[in-house]
Amino acid sequence: MEKENTSKQQSTYKKQTFLSFFQFSTEVLNLIIVIVTAFTTRSLIIFMDVINSVGNTLRTGLMAAFSKTMSKGRKYEYNYGIGKAEAMIAFFCNCFVFIGLIATLVFSIIEIIHPKEQQDALLWGIIFKVFCVLFDIPMVVGQYKIKKENSNKVTSSGFMAVMSAFIFDVAALVSIGIIYVTKDL
Numbered sequence: 001m002e003k004e005n006t007s008k009q010q011s012t013y014k015k016q017t018f019l020s021f022f023q024f025s026t027e028v029l030n031l032i033i034v035i036v037t038a039f040t041t042r043s044l045i046i047f048m049d050v051i052n053s054v055g056n057t058l059r060t061g062l063m064a065a066f067s068k069t070m071s072k073g074r075k076y077e078y079n080y081g082i083g084k085a086e087a088m089i090a091f092f093c094n095c096f097v098f099i100g101l102i103a104t105l106v107f108s109i110i111e112i113i114h115p116k117e118q119q120d121a122l123l124w125g126i127i128f129k130v131f132c133v134l135f136d137i138p139m140v141v142g143q144y145k146i147k148k149e150n151s152n153k154v155t156s157s158g159f160m161a162v163m164s165a166f167i168f169d170v171a172a173l174v175s176i177g178i179i180y181v182t183k184d185l
Contacts (some may be wrong), residue, residue: 011150012146012149012150012152012155013067013068013154015146015149016063016067016146016154016155016158017064017067017068019139019142019143019146019158020060020063020064020067020158021064021068023060023063023064023139023162024057024060024061024063024064026135027053027056027057027060027061028057030053030056030057030132031050031053031054031056031057033128034046034049034050034053034128035050035053037049037124037125037128038050040124041122041124041125043122043125043176043179044107044110045107045125045172045175045176045179046125046172046176047107048103048106048107048172049168049172051099051103051107052103052165052168055099056161056165059092059161060161062092063154063157063158063161066088066154067154122176122179122180122183123180125176126173126176126177126180129169129172129173129176130173132169132173133166133169133170133173136162136165136166136169137166139162139165139166140159140162140163140166143155143158143159143162143163144159146158146159147159
């Protein structure tokens, strides 16, 4: 019984590793594009997205590294340190999500208090955010399937992290869209 459970967990970690490495590679590309878009549009919301993207890139890199470690050489379900490693992954992923939320709050308040005149380059930010939202959907679905297959601290934290990234991208898209549509009013 323990062997089956360990095999199932290793399979879950292998799937998590693949998804995390894929997310990491896309987050690095996303970070580069967000930085270019932020300096092009000079929008505080997009600069806030830079902070969020840095957190997501670090989180996915950490998740990929730990998942790869967890999928190797596990002979027993309760090896010393497995629970600790899962708890560390969950803690760091949740810290990145929390920091992103704090940054969102700060930049939103700044944008409300000191609104800037928007540029036509903001349309590029909208187009980019549409692609981000569309790309987040399969990530959420994939992470949900992994979590459903074997729910543990790592898969649960991964699911919460991709859900928060999806919700952040939707909120940023709506915010930028509203700013763009109402810029001439």
